[in-house]
Amino acid sequence: MAADRWIDVGRVEDIPQRGARTVVIEGGEEIAVFRTGDDAVFALVNRCPHRGGPLSQGIVHGHSVACPLHNWTIALETGQAQGHDSGCTPTIPVRLEDGRILIAPPLLISA
Numbered sequence: 001m002a003a004d005r006w007i008d009v010g011r012v013e014d015i016p017q018r019g020a021r022t023v024v025i026e027g028g029e030e031i032a033v034f035r036t037g038d039d040a041v042f043a044l045v046n047r048c049p050h051r052g053g054p055l056s057q058g059i060v061h062g063h064s065v066a067c068p069l070h071n072w073t074i075a076l077e078t079g080q081a082q083g084h085d086s087g088c089t090p091t092i093p094v095r096l097e098d099g100r101i102l103i104a105p106p107l108l109i110s111a
């Protein structure tokens with residue numbers, strides 16, 4: 001079963017508040033792992049639904065990130081573009097264990 005293959009991507013404290021880090025998973029997909037100002041952690045494919053901008057380089061505000069390319073706002077919980085924009089970035093299941101961030105193994109990730 002894949003459940004024991006969750007990927008440890010480091011400690012929560014390794015990511016600055018309102019920051020992100022990236023990790024490349026099996027298959028080559030780059031994942032952006034975000035830490036918000038209230039210490040919630042989210043993971044999304046690092047690709048804006050607009051034109052593929054690197055969401056990990058965006059500005060995190062609340063539980064959203066503003067894409068650095070054209071400033072679309074993407075909800076971190078759902079990957080949905082907000083406001084008048086439409087599109088969705090796949091989200092990755094995350095869990096925290098003893099202060100460490102685990103993301104779902106690739107088999108559980110649907111693109």
Ligand code: FES
Pocket residue numbers: 048049050051052053067068069070071072
């Ligand atoms: S690529 Fe993200 S807003 Fe255009």
